Amino acid sequence: MTAVLFLVVVALARIAIVFSFCFGLVVVFTWAERKGAAYIQDRRGPNRADILGFRAWGMFHPLADALKFLFKEDFIPDNAQRLFYQLAPMFAVAPVLMSIAVVPFGPDVTIFGRRVALQIADLNVGILYIFAVTGMTVYGVVLAGWGSGSKYPLLGGLRSSAQMLSYEVSMGLSLVGIFMVFESLRLSRIVAGQGELLFGFLPKWGVVVQPLGFILFITAQYAEANRTPFDLPEGESELVAGYHSEYASFKFSMFMMGEYLHMVIGAVVVATLFFGGWQVPFLADTGFVLPGGASVPLPEILVIALRTGSIFLKSLFFTWLYVWVRWTIPRFRYDQVMRLGWKVLLPLSLVNIFATGLVLLLLGK
């Protein structure tokens, strides 16, 4: 009985922690986006919202935004197909949240004599699960575009369904190299595999063994998340706001939340697959073991803190990268995006698979 209770409590705790981590990061991310954009653009950014005179560098703006969205009129246009119109925001948020379930945030830990994985679910097809689930977000966009009963959203919906579907292909193929090298689809195995050292000194991170795969994946990831330079489904200048032009109030904020969650999770996945996940270079279970043979023993609790801290920092860096890229380069045109997806990324990812296979064959694995 206690065993079952323990499992239930652990499962709930993991879900609560991971979800609050994601939502917390989304809030911080929206703030970082606005503040980061401001500093990149030589201005101050949001700094007016205050609570009892505390401004906290504009940290309260996400809160103010959330309140504003909650209290606005929940407007549904006359032309809208009500069912699709209402379903769309849910499709934008829910699948993204589901995909975080398989990401490991640290190695197994022992609590009360039981081993507990720092991961909601350790599926043996982990990465396929992520693809399957995040692939559903395109429904949100398509339903919003179609259900709004308006022309600009329709154009936006068409654009993004084409874009997201085509990039799904090269995104999946760009990861095949990783599966071949680490011989698993299970995220925990992939992360564990990245703890090894190449030639005795180089961490065997995904980015080291699959540099081309990394570039392809992160590019496709940006396209999947509808992020600059691929943000044309929204294409705010030509299509007003693209597929969510007709949305207001909390439904609109759900689209925004879905978009930011998508980026947060994209960043976590990039960190997990290509930057060692929770691995810290040269950090073994007992402490640092340097290539020269020197070692620095550390207590176990510190090792765990370092490891979960490391995936947190890596994710933060990649979320910041989204901001950095967005405010630096212009947006592609629709046909250019499609051309890039089919004529550049797809052949390159096939080449990458071939080259990886060749190297593995020559190494005799």
Added chain:
Amino acid sequence: MAERNEMETRNGKLDLQSEPMLINIGPSHPATHTTLRFRATLDGETILDLEPEFGYLHRGFEKESEAATWTQVIPYTDRLNYVSPLMNNVGYVMAVEKLCGIEVTERCKYIRVIISEISRIIDHMVCIGTNMVDIGALTNFWYFWKPREEVYKVIEELCGQRLTTAYTRIGGVMADLPEGWTDRLLAVCRGVIPECIADVNALLTKNRIFIERTMGIGPITPKDAIALGFTGPCLRAAGVPLDLRKDEPYLVYDRFDFDVPVGEAGDTCDRYMVRMEEMRQSLRIIEQAVAQLPGGPVNVDDPRFILPPKPQVYENIEALMNHFKIIMEGIRVPAGEVYSATEAANGELGFYIVSKGGGSPWKIKVRPPCFPLFQGIPHLVRGQMIADLIAVLGSVNIIAGELDR
């Protein structure tokens, strides 16, 4: 029409069972910046036809002017191209002066050159900045915004206003330059502006995405550009080196050493390049003008046009009457008609003025540079994609204030 037919065959005359979609862009749309409207016929994302419509910002400038004195029209001209109001002020008073046969003082001519060129710079900054916003590069906009603010500080010092300057007067300017103004202007021109041009240049000019978005987009041949009445950067981008500052020098432009940049293809990229280079050339002109700036009075010594000094108005009756007549009845401009054009930031800004000899104009007709550009937009974008329309619209720089008047 030839292009249209060619394009229809290229697109296979639309897919089976599909029909063109009519979409309304504007008058309130993020990319129109001002109140313009297009009715676009789309096949997917390709523009089959485009119908520009204007008049949403019509304020009746030309009719309104007939009820004002010649001097009272000057503030109205601020509202024409509100991105570079000083140039409109200069253009208008030059037309009236031409009709009156006034030759303004040397110092006044130099001041007018200087204010025109700083206006040209900030106008181009806004044009390039907003154009980049439309293609998704918001940062460039802010890189130009801050220097523009510095320029506005200098302008504010000059005439007390940032936007509604009304700085020029018939026969001179409102007031002489403030003490040390040229130093502060040069500090901005040397310190802030070249830096921001270099920043934007670094971010865009060799950026592959930018080049793909702009090169070959909205091209025009020199012949078509002339036929449509294009002037200014858009015409020069098409390869026609027409610049009124060189070809029909007015004020003292013939005394400065500057180049007129020209493009080759007349596409969005060339328009951007021409504007970037024009900003650098304007900086050169300002440097030379400030160095050559002569002393002496800024206004002509003619009581028919220029208000008497304030102390005299309070002290003697002749000056008071003179002041009263000019204010209440306006300057007497001899009967006749005149066309005078200046090279404004967007192209040829012309004023055609008819006077019947009264204190106010009989008719003022403005030739705004935007108007031919606006009617040329369908020609530029037909057969291209809707995203290209946005890039082209930003690069030809339509200012509804002078388009609709």
